[in-house]
Amino acid sequence: MRFITGFPALLFSVLGSISIVTATTQYHDESFIPDAVLRVTQQNITQSCLASKTNVLINGTSPGPELRLLEGQTYWIRVYNDMTANNLTMHWHGLSMAVSPFSDGTPVASQWPIPPACFFDYEIHVPIGMAGTYFYHSHVGFQAASAAGPLIVDDLHVPYHYDDEKIIFIQDTFTKDFQTIEKGLVNTPLVWSGEAAAILVNGKGGGSANGTACNASLSVIDVEPGKTYRLRFIGATALTFASLAIEGHGSLEVIEADGSYTQKADTSFLQVAAGQRYSVLLHTLPNPTQSTYYIQLESRDRPTVTRSFAILNYGPKYKNSTPFYPPPKPVVSLPKSTVGFLDYKLYPLQPSGDFPSAKEVSRTVTITVHQAVRGMTIWLENHYPWVDTFPTEPYLVSLYKNDGVEFPSMERAAQNGGLDPITRAFPAEIGEVVDIVLLNTGADSGGLDAHPWHAHGRHYWDLGSGNGTYDAATNEAKWAGKEPATRDTTMLYRYGLTTGNGTVQGWRAWRLRVTEPGVWMIHCHILQHMIMGMQTVWVMGNETEVLGKVPRPEVEGYLTYGGDVYGNESHWPTAVHYFDTWAENQ
Structure with a gap:
């Protein structure tokens, strides 16, 4: 498995052959070791040109660390709610049917949220055929604006050739903090959140919003000439419907949409809405005429335009010493909102034969x-x-x-x-x-x-x-x-x-x-x-x-807010193991 530039990677070991069997309840004491641990906190941070404000962070950062899974395996991810006054869940966006019944992370639908100062162990089984680009995020209130991170499911056999891959994790941020925004949206009368004050790529962004310039430092994506890169675009925005293109690179080949491989579809730009993901193949220039090119992003279908940039870097690998800043004016001309973007143009790489008439x-x-x-x-x-x-x-x-x-x-x-x-x-x-x-x-x-x-x-x-x-x-x-x-x-x-x-x-x-x-x-x-x-x-x-998916009494701990399926500093949790090791039941 490969590391992705720009994110600390949490890599999982191969666990062996897994199959679905009867659910069992097990005690998760100190002998149980999860495959990954996410700790969620509430902290004041500065993003782009905005003043410091309260955000919800994962392992101290926004976006959170990259999680990397392998198709065909089962994983346990422990999520700590280290906030003192806010509930929390974690949703595995796009992998929903691959999780056990109480692990989807939706507090109004399938599970109680994780109370403050508690933790919950999420079980995820990734079937063969679900390799692709996903992300994880809180599903409580406005927390997902900052409490989100990339989740990549690796293939057993990659169908397309590329030399390397990069993540383009797109977020937006606002002048108000998440709690103020939440209160305003349910207020009578409505107090709007305001438009996005910045679009962020891998946590950074500079450009302009509502006509006001922002000279903040930009994220850098390192590439080499004459190679093929898989760029994984993840739309983790709260509001922004982003249109984007790469200066000097007019051809992108879409090969994946929302975790499903597609036949190649050529486009000169992308539109990425909240929740969407695309993989594209980028063939870098064999003889670039400059060392850096801008990736330009703009909001669409909003009253005002928010514009931001990132750097595609052909020069020496970026060491975070000399920051890059946005250009004084746009470098590419992006189209207006394109209704029906890629509609009737995306076909599965391998037809399933299951499409109902x-x-x-x-x-x-x-x-x-x-x-x-x-x-x-x-x-x-x-x-x-x-x-x-x-x-x-x-x-x-x-x-x-x-x-x-x-x-x-x-x-x-x-x-x-x-x-x-x-x-x-x-x-x-x-x-x-x-x-x-x-x-x-x-x-x-x-x-x-x-x-x-x-x-x-x-x-x-x-x-x-x-x-x-x-x-x-x-x-x-x-x-x-x-x-x-x-x-x-x-x-x-x-x-x-x-x-x-x-x-x-x-x-x-x-x-x-x-x-x-x-x-x-x-x-x-x-x-x-x-x-x-x-x-x-x-x-x-x-x-x-x-x-009957998980019968009583196994579910009892899930039916009460703060039940015994939630651990804290005084006790370990119980958990239903929905996906179990087949060998244990032979």
Whole structure:
């Protein structure tokens, strides 16, 4: 396995052949050694040109350390909440169906958060075929703006040749601290977070925001002439929909999107939204005419433009001695927001043969997105928001406890576009094929936003996007004889700045084969929008399938906030081992 320039790497050993067997409860005392340890703290730091403010850091840095896994293996990652007054979870973005039922890291859906001064052991099994680019982040409030880091799953056999690889980890930062932003977003009236004050690459960034120049030092990506590099772009922003290109390098070959290898797709620029990841092959210049070239990034679909830069360095390897700074003006001309970027152009490198035809689709579930003012400014999906105050405990916990939150009804859901209005959850049956259609509508004020929608639980086949309402037959014809790439985060675009209140203007369509029982989230990955209610919870499978995955009494420690599955300085935790060593059961 290789180290990635710019991040301290935590590498895991090969553990041997792993298979899924019956869950067992085990005590994690001092004899249990996790494969990696993440410690999350709240500290004041300075980012870019901003004044020092409170951020949530992982192992003392933002972004956090790189985690590197190997497909086909099982790992335990211990996460300490060293904060004194804030809850915490950790989500393994894009690997959701590879985690045990209580390890997805979603506090409103599948698990209680980690209390302050406690730790939790997350179990992750990476199936063969899930090699690719991912990241991990907190799923509580606005913490993910800084509490995030790269997660790379290495291949047993790499399908594309390249000489080396580099991570381009994209974040944004704001003038306010995360707690002030959280309070403002749920305030009546809304107190907006403000636009991104800087875009960061690998923790650094300089350029301009709202017309104000920022002469901060830039990250440096070292390369050599005449070689091929795999650049892993990770969209870990809170708000920014980034357009980017590399000065003097007009050709990028996309080979991976959201953890799925694709056939090569040529492009001169990238658009990377919150939650998205792309790998591209960059063929460096055989005879560069200068020692450094700028990577230029700009925000899109926002009222103002935030611009930032990083350095592609052909010179001697950067030793962090002489800093590089942004140019006085843009060095490349980036296009305006390109709706439908790479839609109908990404195909799997190896077709799965499992792509369901339209005849196999059991039903179509429509999620209609709308911004409303009900005192608070909130985002509604099929007329309902999902916020931290509903429900009062994680939905999976409520189902296990049978304490008043009933199992969602397929019958009620069929009358409400797929949503059961009593439970506010979307039910699905194991084995069915569902088309999910996201509809963008004009807000109460008539405004429109673009939204990167992310699915936990399983990757979907992305069927594309368009303006107006969705015409299934017309769109299906575009895929005749073809299989779309599988994704986990794609854009619900806006096709204008304003439209009528509630008028549909823009759609995104997915196809999902329901195979993994559990409670999973599907949501917009803009942190501000999530806090304001733009998230949905899905219950896939019936009661026996969902609650029988890990039966009682094994789950008891997960059903109470601060239960015995959470360790602290006074006691070790218990943990359900969902993925167990096959040899132990022979």
